[in-house]
Each structure stands twice: as structure tokens, then as C-alpha cells.
Amino acid sequence: MSYFDQKEPPKREDRLKACIAYGGSICGLATGSKRCLQDDGERGFTQGSICLLLPALAWMNSIPDSVVLLHGAIGCGSCAHSQNANVRSGSLQRLGKTRDALWLSTALDETDVISGGEGKLGAAIREADRRYRPAAIFVVASCVPGIIGDDVEGVVDRVQPQVSARIVPVHCEGFKTKIWATAYDAIYHGIGRVLLNEPEERLPVIPDEFGELQEKFRLSRTVNLMNVSSMGRGDELELARLLRSLGLDVNIYPVFAHPDEMYKVTQAAVSISTCPTHDDYFLKHLEEKYGVPYIIKHMPIGIENTSSWVRDVAAFFGFQELGEKLIATEERELREALEDFRPVFAGKKVFVNAGEFRALATAELLAELGFEIIGIRSFHHDEFAEEEYGKLAALGGDFAFNIANAQPFEEANLLKRVQPDVFLGHWCGNATAAKLGIATHVIYNTGLSYIGYQGAYELARRLYRQLKNPTFNKKLSRYASLPYTGQWYEADPFKYIKAAGSESK
Amino acid sequence: MSSFIERPRYLCPLGGAIMTVTALPGVVPIIHAPGGCAGNIIWAQNGGSGLQVGGYCGGLNIPSSNIQEREVVFGGGERLREEIRNTFDVVDGKLFFVLTGCVTEVIGDDVRAVVNEFQAEGAQILFAETAGFKGNSYRGYDLVLQSLFQNYAGRTVQKVRGKINLLGIVPFMDVFWRGNLDGLRGLLGKLGLQVNSYFSPEDDLAEIGKAAEAELNIIVSDVYGAEAAKTAEELYGTPYLSLPLPVGPAATDIFLRRVGEALALDSKLVERVLAEENRLYYHYLEPLTECYNDLDLQRYSIVVGDANYSVAVAKFLADDLGWLPEVVVCTDQLGGDQQALLTKRLSNLESGFKPQLVFETDTSEIITHLNRLRPRNQNQKYYNAFSPAFVVGSSLDRELAQSLGAPHLSVSFPVANRAVLDRGYTGYRGGLRLIEDLISAAIAGR
Numbered sequence: 001m002s003y004f005d006q007k008e009p010p011k012r013e014d015r016l017k018a019c020i021a022y023g024g025s026i027c028g029l030a031t032g033s034k035r036c037l038q039d040d041g042e043r044g045f046t047q048g049s050i051c052l053l054l055p056a057l058a059w060m061n062s063i064p065d066s067v068v069l070l071h072g073a074i075g076c077g078s079c080a081h082s083q084n085a086n087v088r089s090g091s092l093q094r095l096g097k098t099r100d101a102l103w104l105s106t107a108l109d110e111t112d113v114i115s116g117g118e119g120k121l122g123a124a125i126r127e128a129d130r131r132y133r134p135a136a137i138f139v140v141a142s143c144v145p146g147i148i149g150d151d152v153e154g155v156v157d158r159v160q161p162q163v164s165a166r167i168v169p170v171h172c173e174g175f176k177t178k179i180w181a182t183a184y185d186a187i188y189h190g191i192g193r194v195l196l197n198e199p200e201e202r203l204p205v206i207p208d209e210f211g212e213l214q215e216k217f218r219l220s221r222t223v224n225l226m227n228v229s230s231m232g233r234g235d236e237l238e239l240a241r242l243l244r245s246l247g248l249d250v251n252i253y254p255v256f257a258h259p260d261e262m263y264k265v266t267q268a269a270v271s272i273s274t275c276p277t278h279d280d281y282f283l284k285h286l287e288e289k290y291g292v293p294y295i296i297k298h299m300p301i302g303i304e305n306t307s308s309w310v311r312d313v314a315a316f317f318g319f320q321e322l323g324e325k326l327i328a329t330e331e332r333e334l335r336e337a338l339e340d341f342r343p344v345f346a347g348k349k350v351f352v353n354a355g356e357f358r359a360l361a362t363a364e365l366l367a368e369l370g371f372e373i374i375g376i377r378s379f380h381h382d383e384f385a386e387e388e389y390g391k392l393a394a395l396g397g398d399f400a401f402n403i404a405n406a407q408p409f410e411e412a413n414l415l416k417r418v419q420p421d422v423f424l425g426h427w428c429g430n431a432t433a434a435k436l437g438i439a440t441h442v443i444y445n446t447g448l449s450y451i452g453y454q455g456a457y458e459l460a461r462r463l464y465r466q467l468k469n470p471t472f473n474k475k476l477s478r479y480a481s482l483p484y485t486g487q488w489y490e491a492d493p494f495k496y497i498k499a500a501g502s503e504s505k
Numbered sequence: 506m507s508s509f510i511e512r513p514r515y516l517c518p519l520g521g522a523i524m525t526v527t528a529l530p531g532v533v534p535i536i537h538a539p540g541g542c543a544g545n546i547i548w549a550q551n552g553g554s555g556l557q558v559g560g561y562c563g564g565l566n567i568p569s570s571n572i573q574e575r576e577v578v579f580g581g582g583e584r585l586r587e588e589i590r591n592t593f594d595v596v597d598g599k600l601f602f603v604l605t606g607c608v609t610e611v612i613g614d615d616v617r618a619v620v621n622e623f624q625a626e627g628a629q630i631l632f633a634e635t636a637g638f639k640g641n642s643y644r645g646y647d648l649v650l651q652s653l654f655q656n657y658a659g660r661t662v663q664k665v666r667g668k669i670n671l672l673g674i675v676p677f678m679d680v681f682w683r684g685n686l687d688g689l690r691g692l693l694g695k696l697g698l699q700v701n702s703y704f705s706p707e708d709d710l711a712e713i714g715k716a717a718e719a720e721l722n723i724i725v726s727d728v729y730g731a732e733a734a735k736t737a738e739e740l741y742g743t744p745y746l747s748l749p750l751p752v753g754p755a756a757t758d759i760f761l762r763r764v765g766e767a768l769a770l771d772s773k774l775v776e777r778v779l780a781e782e783n784r785l786y787y788h789y790l791e792p793l794t795e796c797y798n799d800l801d802l803q804r805y806s807i808v809v810g811d812a813n814y815s816v817a818v819a820k821f822l823a824d825d826l827g828w829l830p831e832v833v834v835c836t837d838q839l840g841g842d843q844q845a846l847l848t849k850r851l852s853n854l855e856s857g858f859k860p861q862l863v864f865e866t867d868t869s870e871i872i873t874h875l876n877r878l879r880p881r882n883q884n885q886k887y888y889n890a891f892s893p894a895f896v897v898g899s900s901l902d903r904e905l906a907q908s909l910g911a912p913h914l915s916v917s918f919p920v921a922n923r924a925v926l927d928r929g930y931t932g933y934r935g936g937l938r939l940i941e942d943l944i945s946a947a948i949a950g951r
Binding site: 044488 | 509567901
């Protein structure tokens with residue numbers, strides 16, 4: 001039985017043995033002498049983090065002509081106030097019009113907690129359908145309905161015949177998984193179950209056999225380029241440019257895709273992922289149910305990585321020669337352009353922190369640019385990244401490796417020890433380094449470009465700019481402080497990791 | 506009542522409590538909740554609080570028990586105990602504040618018992634139960650202050666003449682909280698008062714610990730801080746004075762006079778301060794006069810905001826700037842009494858102007874209120890339009906402004922499109938700041 005026959009997807013701890021606690025070194029991880037795959041006793045001290053609701057909302061709010069109905073307490077989904085900026089700019093860039101995200105909350109109160117929220121949810125779905133007339137309503141269950149036992153699917157089944165929007169249930173109960181990437185599975189699960197049915201075929205008045213043949217040929221050269229909101233428009237255009245250079249047509253999916261067009265993902269020749277953390281759950285489903293094969297291996301951040309990504313696509317279509325020509329031209333032009341920056345980067349020590357694949361791929365790019373990697377932190381670890389660890393270990397030196405779902409206290413301790421020249425951290429993850437006076441740059445921001453050859457150049461350009469004048473952080477560090485005790489900086493940075501995988505235990 | 510709230514302009518009580526605790530000097534929150542609550546709230550700050558994220562131990566630095574399914578099944582008390590103990594080792598705090606979320610309250614963890622154990626060992630630690638289903642972020646502010654009054658304000662019954670506590674400005678939810686507190690502290694200082702405002706750089710835990718000594722609690726809000734003030738009244742007999750957030754001369758004159766009366770201050774002193782502040786206000790305003798007239802800068806306006814800003818800004822526009830804030834929308838979820846109180850605040854304005862105050866939580870419904878109150882042109886040749894117009898609201902009201910072809914200024918949460926550091930709108934100087942911001946937006950294309 002397929003996962004997609006179940007109401008909810010499995011959590012990634014179970015499906016992929018994903019874990020979030022490891023402290024040690026890259027060589028320890030790469031050689032397999034120390035592992036954190038499972039045995040995730042985690043930490044005795046933890047700091048706040050995010051749950052799957054956050055990446056889930058970033059994605060769902062991008063979908064045009066839809067509303068997101070959060071079933072939970074009023075605060076769940078507040079993160080959308082920040083993500084709205086991406087919805088506004090992304091809508092303008094892709095659809096030609098700025099629009100605000102539209103999210104609703106059933107705002108469960110104390111009475112609902114006692115007597116259940118199903119009635120309120122049903123009424124809210126009907127009211128949302130009447131008021132906004134959307135093509136789809138994402139009904140998102142957060143922690144409270146998960147604990148009080150609301151039957152979200154039951155409500156959806158009862159209400160669906162009464163409304164015109166298609167209702168997509170999405171499970172985001174934050175306490176059920178510590179791997180927030182489970183969010184991607186949760187939404188893909190909903191899309192897979194509800195939005196992939198093709199519209200009824202309309203027979204054309206005048207048959208057009210040639211047109212049909214053309215369409216068939218176009219589809220045989222169409223690829224799904226998967227983006228769950230980790231790429232901004234600039235990154236999408238860069239990858240689309242490379243794919244079109246191979247003579248391919250591109251269906252960017254699923255961010256900013258209209259619900260009524262979602263089925264088109266089932267018609268492409270192949271699906272191409274840019275990040276194994278994102279799409280494996282859905283791509284396997286597309287292959288099993290619709291016969292659409294997939295490529296999921298390299299993240300096209302970094303020169304080598306981008307070339308490998310292009311090479312895999314070219315090989316799939318038998319366009320190896322064309323692919324090699326493209327790669328050679330692109331690499332030559334890029335390497336020439338990067339020469340200006342190399343003297344500034346040479347020997348500079350860099351530390352990165354991001355989602356697993358992004359952190360590893362970005363580190364590989366930074367090594368290509370001439371930086372020395374002295375530390376990596378990634379949000380979680382699963383089986384997909386094994387090969388990447390080997391690549392990084394092969395760079396030569398050993399360096400600190402920390403798997404942590406944020407946990408800036410470990411980062412502060414590490415940064416004081418290794419003293420990098422520059423730090424790249426995720427959204428809401430650069431302040432620790434900044435307050436220590438280290439030059440910083442955000443490793444993920446949909447308004448900026450990171451991906452492909454163009455992204456490599458743009459990232460280099462921005463790092464060059466940061467290193468040219470890191471005064472903001474330098475001066476800030478004289479007055480700003482971190483909230484940690486003196487004894488913490490003396491302690492082993494991985495002291496609180498309970499997992500047997502920790503080298504410090 | 507609607508079965509949902511569209512794009513809530515507030516967070517949960519836990520969110521408000523985190524914003525409040527992280528703004529207290531040297532105080533460290535410890536969240537007893539799943540791991541995502543902190544991040545969700547930090548992202549909301551990032552998007553709504555005028556680009557201010559953090560506090561002493563804010564952002565993703567906040568200790569959190571990050572409970573999971575096993576705690577939901579077996580209880581989270583032990584995990585909380587471990588988290589608190591280790592927080593003392595890792596995080597440098599003068600006072601720790603345990604805050605609970607939905608999950609730990611539904612499963613019934615006895616947080617009081619755990620906190621009591623640490624208190625018995627001499628630890629400086631408090632708690633507040635701030636589950637998301639108990640209200641919104643403003644409730645969280647009150648719950649934290651109530652806990653401070655109950656457990657940290659000292660048991661003194663000796664009132665100190667001239668000491669007051671200032672309540673009603675919720676850190677980060679009022680995006681201009683720092684400037685607003687500074688503005689009011691300055692003015693109250695001119696009356697010779699000693700102000701504990703909890704969250705300013707001048708405040709410290711020693712004074713917060715003596716909050717019971719105050720002879721008056723001044724709440725610059727008709728809603729926020731009211732429950733905390735009632736707690737202080739019950740516990741220490743401290744009376745409270747509740748007034749709207751004073752923005753600009755008209756409201757600030759009333760504010761200072763009422764404070765003076767309540768504390769039986771020398772009325773000559775109060776009037777001297779008023780006269781001097783008004784003189785300065787008009788000294789700075791005066792050179793605008795030519796351009797204000799030449800560019801015809803009077804505007805019809807819609808004011809959209811929380812319980813503080815909706816009333817305060819509308820009064821300023823009507824009674825100081827001489828604009829026409831015909832439609833005022835309060836986006837908070839309020840009870841009948843609270844709604845009546847706010848309505849009364851706008852019913853006898855000094856200018857005689859009569860704004861229409863409506864209560865509407867849902868952003869996309871605001872336009873329907875406007876269309877009802879100011880019907881659109883039905884092809885009349887002569888039509889007294891709602892134009893030129895200005896929208897003062899949150900960053901969510903930009904679509905409304907666009908549909909009216911009106912300029913817009915974000916002042917009420919969420920403020921995604923402005924960077925706010927120490928700017929404030931309270932008092933006389935605050936009125937000048939607001940004029941600068943309004944007029945700058947109105948003439949941005951000049």
C-alpha cells in the first residue's frame with residue numbers, strides 16, 4: 001500500500017531515520033566511525049526552533065487563488081507575517097501582480113479545547129469558500145486539534161460536497177516530528193491525494209491531429225523543475241535557462257502554481273529535484289502512480305554541483321554531447337569572472353549553517369571560491385547526504401561538524417573556538433555570529449540568487465561586498481552581548497547532546 | 506461571529522508573553538512547548554515588528570523544552586525540570602520566566618510544582634500559563650505582568666510618593682514601543698515622577714521588584730494592561746488610571762492633566778509643562794505652514810489599527826492635524842464593554858469631528874465597511890468623493906490603499922515595511938514624528 005493511501009504521511013524519523021543531534025567532525029561523519037542516523041537521544045538543553053508549519057506556510061501561501069485555513073490556536077501561522085514578503089514579491093515576479101498571502105485561523109479557544117473544534121472547522125471551510133471563492137482551501141491541522149483528537153479528514157469529507165473549492169488537508173502537528181522537513185511530505189501528500197486529477201477531457205470541435213502530436217512531443221521534452229520555496233525567482237530563471245539550453249521545456253512546480261494546473265506535473269517526461277531534502281516523497285509517488293521518472297541527487301549550488309546536475313539531466317535525454325558543451329562554456333565563463341574575487345577570498349576561514357543539503361552544497365561552493373571551511377552546522381541528517389560528506393572530507397582538512405535544529409548556544413561556543421572570517425547562516429540565524437563581530441551573509445533568501453552558475457557568481461559578489469566592509473558587525477560586537485554564561489564557553493560545545501553518536505560522550 | 510479570523514494581527518498569549526519577557530532587563534524566558542512555537546513567534550516579529558527581532562535572550566536563543574510525542578503521552582514535567590536546570594548553566598539570566606504553550610497545558614503538566622521546586626532552592630524563577638487558546642498576544646502581556654505583580658513586586662504596603670508604574674504598551678506588538686516608552690518617561694519625568702516602565706533602558710529589575718510601592722498604575726491603553734492593573738489593585742491597593750495612548754498635543758494635554766489630578770500634583774507645574782511643550786511643538790511645526798497649504802495636504806483618512814493605535818491616531822488626525830479620519834477600524838477581538846469604551850473615546854473629540862468606529866478583525870472586509878459608510882460614485886456628475894485620502898494602518902492595509910489610490914503609512918502591527926529603532930509617536934514630539942511620516946508618504950513622488 002502506498003503512503004498516499006494513508007491519511008497522514010509518516011514522519012521522517014521513521015521513513016528516513018532522520019536525526020537532529022550530532023557533534024563531532026566531518027571526517028567522523030564521512031568515514032562512518034561516528035553516526036547519528038537514528039539513536040537520537042537529542043539534547044538535555046534545547047533552544048526554540050521551528051516546526052513543520054513554518055516551511056509549510058511559506059509554500060502554501062504562495063499558491064494563487066487559494067486560502068490557507070489554519071485549524072488551531074490563534075498564534076499558529078503568525079510566521080506568515082514574515083513570509084508574506086516572499087508571497088508579495090514572488091507573485092509580482094511570476095504572475096505580474098503583487099498580492100498578500102491569505103491565511104485564516106479557526107482560533108480555537110478554551111471551549112473548543114474541551115468540546116472539540118470540528119464544528120468550527122466545518123463552518124470555517126464553508127465561510128472561507130463563500131467569502132473568497134478560492135480554487136483550493138488548504139486545511140492545516142496544528143498541535144491542538146492533534147491532541148484533542150479532531151477528525152480533520154472526517155470534517156473535510158462531510159463539507160467537500162457543499163463547497164466549490166477543493167479542500168486539501170495538511171497535517172502540521174508540531175509535536176509529532178522534530179524534522180520540520182516532514183512539512184514537504186505533508187503538503188505533497190495533500191496535493192497528491194486531492195489536486196492531481198486531470199480535468200475532464202473536452203473533445204475539440206475540429207480535430208487537430210498535428211496539434212496533438214506537437215503537444216505530445218512538447219511533453220516528451222518537458223521537465224518538472226521542483227521548487228518548494230527554497231528558490232527565489234532569480235534561481236528559478238537560472239535553472240530554467242540551463243534546461244532550455246538543452247532544448248527542454250520547464251514546468252516549475254509547485255510554488256506559485258495554480259491549483260487547477262497542478263495536475264500538469266503528471267504529464268512531464270521527468271521530474272528534477274534541486275534538493276533531496278525536499279522532494280523524494282512526492283517524486284516516488286509520481287513515478288509509481290503516473291510513470292514520471294525523476295532525478296534527485298545533486299543540489300545545483302556550486303560549480304561542480306551545478307555541472308553534475310546538468311549532466312544528469314542531459315544524460316536522461318541522451319543529450320550528453322550538448323550537455324558537455326553547455327557545461328564547458330558555462331564553467332569557463334564563470335571561472336574567468338570569479339578571478340576578480342579570488343585574492344580577497346583566498347585562505348579566508350568560513351563557517352556555514354543551513355538545511356543539510358544547502359549547507360553541504362554551499363560549503364562545496366565556498367571551497368571552490370578559495371575559502372577554507374572550518375565548520376558546518378546542518379539542521380538535520382538523513383541518508384541522502386552520505387555522498388556529500390565524502391566530498392567535503394576529501395577536501396583535505398578535518399573541521400567541526402554539528403547537526404542541530406538551530407541551537408545557537410552550540411554555535412556560539414564553536415564560533416568562539418574556531419574564529420571564522422565569515423559566517424553564512426539561515427534566516428534568523430546570523431545574529432550570533434554578527435554579535436561576535438564576524439562578517440555574515442544570509443545563506444537563504446528568496447530575494448537573492450544562489451543557484452547555478454549565475455548564483456555562484458552572485459554569492460561571490462555578495463561575499464566580496466561583505467568582506468569589503470564588515471563594519472556593522474565589528475562595531476556591534478563591541479556593545480552587543482550574547483546571553484550565555486562564561487562557563488558555557490569553557491564547556492564542550494556538544495556537552496548536552498545525548499546521542500551515542502556524539503564524539504564528546 | 507465569524508468562524509475564523511483572517512490574517513490575525515496578533516499572536517497567541519505565548520507570543521505576547523515571549524515579546525514581553527524578552528523585553529525585560531536581563532530576563533530569560535524558558536518555553537515549555539513544542540520546538541516550533543519559538544520560531545513561529547520570532548518569524549512573526551521579523552515580519553511584523555518593524556524589523557526588530559530579539560531582546561536580551563530572544564530570537565532562536567530562547568530556551569525551550571521542545572516537547573514531542575513522548576512527553577504528550579508520558580507528561581513533560583521531567584523534561585522541563587532538565588531544561589530549567591541546564592538553562593541555569595548555559596544562559597546568564599537575572600530572572601527566569603517559564604512560559605507554557607497549548608500542548609503542555611492540554612496534557613496538564615504541573616508547571617507550578619516544577620517552578621516551586623527551583624524557587625525552594627533559591628532560584629529566581631517565575632512562570633505564567635500562556636496557552637494559545639486563552640486569547641491573543643495582548644493577554645500574554647497581561648499574564649506576564651500579573652505574574653510579576655503576584656510573585657516579584659514585593660509585598661510592601663508602603664507607597665512612595667511620586668512613584669508610578671507605566672503599563673499598556675506591549676513590546677514588539679507596539680512596534681514603536683521603545684520610542685513610545687521613552688517619550689512618556691520624559692514627559693512624566695518633567696512632572697517630577699519616578700517611572701517604572703519595565704522595558705526601557707532606564708528600567709531595572711530592582712525597581713520592577715518594587716512595583717508595589719507605586720502610588721498609581723498609569724495604563725496608556727483602554728485594553729492592554731488592564732488585567733495586570735486590576736491584579737495590582739487587589740494585591741496592593743494600587744489605584745489605576747486608564748487613558749488612551751497619548752499621541753500629539755491634544756491627547757497629551759489631557760493625559761498630563763489627568764495624571765496630575767490623580768496624583769494631586771501642583772497644577773501650576775502641570776500647566777507650565779504643557780505650555781512649554783506646546784510652545785516647542787508649534788515652534789517646530791510652524792515652518793511647514795506654507796507647504797502644508799500650497800500642497801493642499803489635508804486628507805480624508807481611514808485609520809486601521811489595534812485598540813491603542815486606532816483611537817490614538819484618529820484623535821491626533823482630527824484634533825491636532827485637522828484631517829478627516831472618517832472611518833476608524835479597530836482590528837482587535839474585543840468584548841462589548843471594551844468596544845463601548847473605545848467608541849466613547851472618539852465620540853466627543855475636541856474638534857467636534859465624528860469618526861465612524863467599526864470593529865473588524867478581517868483585513869479583506871475593511872473595504873466593505875468603507876463602501877457602506879462612504880458609498881462609491883454611482884456615475885454622478887457631481888460627487889463628494891472620499892478623496893484625497895490617506896490610509897494609516899498596518900502593512901496589510903496596502904492593498905486597501907492601492908484600491909483607493911491613496912498613500913499609506915504602517916503604524917500598527919504588522920509593520921513589515923518600515924525599520925523602527927527608537928522612533929515613537931507618544932507625546933508632543935511623537936506628534937511631530939507622525940506628521941513627518943504621514944506627509945513624507947503623501948508627497949513621496951514629489
